[in-house]
Amino acid sequence: MSRTTRVARSPRRRRHPPGTSPGTIQVDPQARPTRLRAWSYGPERVEESDVKSLAELRQVPGRDPVVWVQVDGLGDAEALGWIAEVFGVHPLALEDIVNVGQRPRADEYDHQILIFLRMPRDVDALTEQLALVLGPGFVITFLEDPGDVLDPVRERIRRSGGRIRNESSDYLAYAILDTVIDAYFPVLEKHGDRLAELEQRLFVTGDPVSTAELYDMNRELLALRGWIRPLRELLGVLLRAENTLVRDKTQLFLRDCYDHALELVELIEINREIGASLIDLYRANLNLRLNETMKVLTIIATIFMPLTFIAGVYGMNFKHMPELAWKLGYPFSLGLMALVAVGMLIYFRKKGWMG
Secondary structure, three states, X not given: OXXXXXXXXXXXXXXXXXXXXXXXXXXXXXXXXXXXXXXXXXXXXXXXXXXXXXHHHHOOOOOOOXXXXXXXXOOOHHHHHHHHHHXXXXXXXXXXXXXXXXXXXXXXXXXXXXXXXXXXXXXOOOEEXXXXXXXXXXXXXXXOOOOOXXXXXXXXXXXXXXXXXXXXXXXXXXXXXXXXXXXXXXXXXXXXXXXXXXXXXXXXXXXXXXXXXXHHHHHHHHHHHHHHOHHHHHHXXXXXXXXXXXXXXXXXXXXHHHHHHHHHHHHHHHHHHHHHHXXXXXXXXXXXXHHHHHHHHHHHHHHHHHHHHHHHHHOOXXXXXXXXXXXXXXXXXXXXXXXXXXXXXXXXXXXXXXX
């Protein structure tokens, strides 16, 4: 049974030419067009709107206690410049945002925190970069492509009376981070199921397992570990942040999020160990099959050695050789060969070398 494996690969980070001035924003010509959508909400109201001009974006801050601007696509330098102008995003932060492939981390700027992490798009470990800027009263998220796993957060904002509507922007950032981290659990569960299936095929059902399947699985797990393990350090920076953006009451929720990240790290390490063990067991199984084949061939060669000797003795045809004119010589030699072969098979079986 053949199977196509979708291999998760670490994204290659684009870099400016050597000597480029820091803070230079050079968008990828192949990046998707930029689309801005603004959420403005408070305990009493919520408003969603598409932003298509700088004038519209300037009207978003200040209407409600919390503003969330979703940036889908990083191909429009002018629209990204609107974000920098209205919300004061640092040029160095914006430069890192458009250069996708950043490692998961959290950086502190003047009155802002920039967060990078990989967001799973589906259970097949296909991910994209999510950049989040947390500032006083606002959160800005940057995605490479439209589509994400943040619909639960949007639904919580739409519902009146929920905690998120009564909290500040740091709680919104926590809710986004928690949703992204929780989205990794179905991914790891599917990888655990695939590892169990490979183990079943390898040792129980006997269905063929290719080396490519095992190495592709191991490669996916290695990529996932590279995206998940830095989450601990990222959340640790938020928990230790010496600023007023992350309040003490929000840090309680971030600690719970940190526990989820630790659980993910433990799961990925367990899956990695299982994947590495399956590769070792697969190699051992191949060596065992090779040894069994070599043993059978060795036994066959050993049985034919005395038979070849007997045939050689009776095939010399010297003039005065005994039994040369005996009428029963031919059946006797064949019977002797058969007796020797059967005797050796019985001996090998008693020794446990066969059967």
